[in-house]
Amino acid sequence: MKNSNKIIIALILIVTLAACGKNQNKEQEPQGKVNNEHNAAGSNVKITFVELGSVTCIPCKQMQPVMKSIEEKYGGSVKVVFHDVWKDKAAQKRYNIELIPTQVFLDENGNEFFRHQGFFAENEIIKLFESRGVKPIKN
Template sequence: MKKYYIIQFIILIILIFLYGCKKDNKIEKTDYKITDIESKVDNYLVTFIELGSINCVPCKMMQPIMKQVEEKFDGQVKVIFYDVWTQKDASMSQKYGIRVIPTQIFLDSNGNEYFRHEGYFPFEELEKILKQKGVK
């Protein structure tokens, strides 16, 4: 009987992980405008907000990608990370209306959200989204 519960638990963990890593977890953008610090970043074409955690496997996989974005598009893209599993940043999950982590939100230079993605986001795909707003 104990083995049955262990197998169920393992299957549940695998399903949760796979949902977070699903390639086509794109959702429609929202119509709200960010009016706090994210929209007041001067001279950036795009603000890339990553909502995740340092303890989540797909989120850990996003860390080197965020670093790569910062290095490759320095001065064009502002990268902001919120660890929504910490007390400090927990409110951000409600503020941005996220359903899963990691979630990536892209804001244009006016602070308007123009794209949102859920789950692991490969650099090559992320780069295409940045280039929509003139990032080179």
């Protein structure tokens, strides 16, 4: 009986980690134009960083300070948007979310140019922005 309980607990743990993204660093092909409210015409926003996750998922929680730091470093040239996919099912569908956290990066025209699944380290995000010619306003 004890072994069956251990197996059940192990299965529950595996399913929970898989649902949270289990910190998988997985890049996906961009989805193209995303119908979104994030890039207003005439704004100085060069990149919109859309974080799709949950407030309860561990890798998603680890992304919170990264998003805050990016927002502070890039000012108005990068807009950071967070969607809790458990509360905002429309965002989950709009961005075709397979696992969380997922980061979607949009250019100034609202076209998706990069997508990443799992925790995304700040230094890697900065490299992505630099490859697009977007530099921080403060270090």
